[in-house]
Amino acid sequence: MRLNPLVLFSFGLFSLIGSLFVRDLTTAAWAVGAYALAAVLFLPSWRYPLLCLLLSAVAAVTIVYSTWRLGGRDVPEAITAGLRILVLAWPGSVMLGYLDPARLGDYLAQSLRLPARMVAAFSAALQRFLGFHLAWQQLDRVRRARGFGARRNPLANGPYIADMSFALLVQALRGASASSIAMDARGFATAHDRTWAEPASWSGLDRAATVLAAALGAVPVVVHLI
Secondary structure (H helix, E strand, C coil): CCCEEEEEEHHHHHHHHHHHCCCCCCCHHHHHHHHHHHHHHCCCHHHHHHHHHHHHHHHHHHHHHHHHHHHCCHHHHHHHHHHHHHHHHHHHHHHHHCHHHHHHHHHHHHHHCCCHHHHHHHHHHHHHHCCCCHHHHHHHHHHHHHCCCCCCCCCCHHHHHHHHHHHHHHHHHHHHHHHHHHHHHHCCCEHHHHHCCCCCCCCCHHHHHHHHHHHHHHHHHHHHHH
16 A cells, blocks of 8 residues: 555544544444445455454453443443444554555655654664564574474463563564664764655645545544534
8 A cells, every 4th residue: 555654644643533522332333334434445455454453352342341340331331432442443553554664754754844863763663663573473483493383272382472572572682783783874863964765745645545534533523413
């Protein structure tokens, strides 16, 4: 997905604003339905959005239970609270998967005029963070090749998870050190005039997607006010 990264962020921002107006089941149903329809119509695949929905649903279920248990066992109120979490978390988590950290840095510096040094550091850190999944897969393949892979019984995988977590921590520290040395060698700390990889242009598709993000965020607002 080649949308402007700031446009991707706008989906999460507008969903955050819209979630503040999810205060009844009708509003919640309209909001979740609008985002689900947009996902079906505009996203290139349904598998990743569905995975994000399932992960968000885990948080929503815990909210439903705690609200029901501690809030007088009011079922509609508990379900509304859970759906509010879906409206808040699901759109942003989906868009995060399509985010390119390098392009994000270009747009933060050129479109929002944020300090270049802060943007470069944030972009580098985000690239390292998003690389954890690939690093985990590589470590898992190495351990499997040596006969130390995960077992079928989840309860017996405690040592495996501990070893993998420690190895991932070591690799993260090594990667951070390498990135720090490379950035310092390129004058990261003392540079004043920086160049960027790509121009921060806004296409017609970017503008249309921003309007769509605002419209989706406005759905719960309009339904609540009506």
